[in-house]
Amino acid sequence: MGTENKKLEMLFLDPEAIGNGIGKELIKYAIENYDIKEVSVNEQNTNAYNFYKHMGFKDYKRDEYDDLGNNFPIIHMRII
Numbered sequence: 219m220g221t222e223n224k225k226l227e228m229l230f231l232d233p234e235a236i237g238n239g240i241g242k243e244l245i246k247y248a249i250e251n252y253d254i255k256e257v258s259v260n261e262q263n264t265n266a267y268n269f270y271k272h273m274g275f276k277d278y279k280r281d282e283y284d285d286l287g288n289n290f291p292i293i294h295m296r297i298i
Contacts, residue, residue: 219244226257245273249297260284261291270295 220228226248231241248254257275259266275295284290 219248221248221252221254224253224255226254241269242273245270254297256294256296258292258294261293267293274298 219226219230226245229241229244235241245254257270259270261267261280275297277293278296279294281292281294282289284292
């Protein structure tokens with residue numbers, strides 16, 4: 219997990235750990251201890267997108283390209 223300026227920059231789990239509640243606990247920890255308010259997710263990563271929605275994040279912006287200019291749409295989300 220990596221954070222910067224109240225934004226969750228990255229969250230990686232071992233595939234065997236997915237579905238065991240570890241991701242949920244890490245997000246809760248980041249919100250409570252690092253005041254995380256935002257996350258950006260690749261639109262094609264529907265598992266991550268749905269996970270963040272489940273955790274209370276809402277879409278606020280969509281970019282057609284990623285930070286490197288590649289045609290990978292990015293959805294920016296905030297928690298309310």
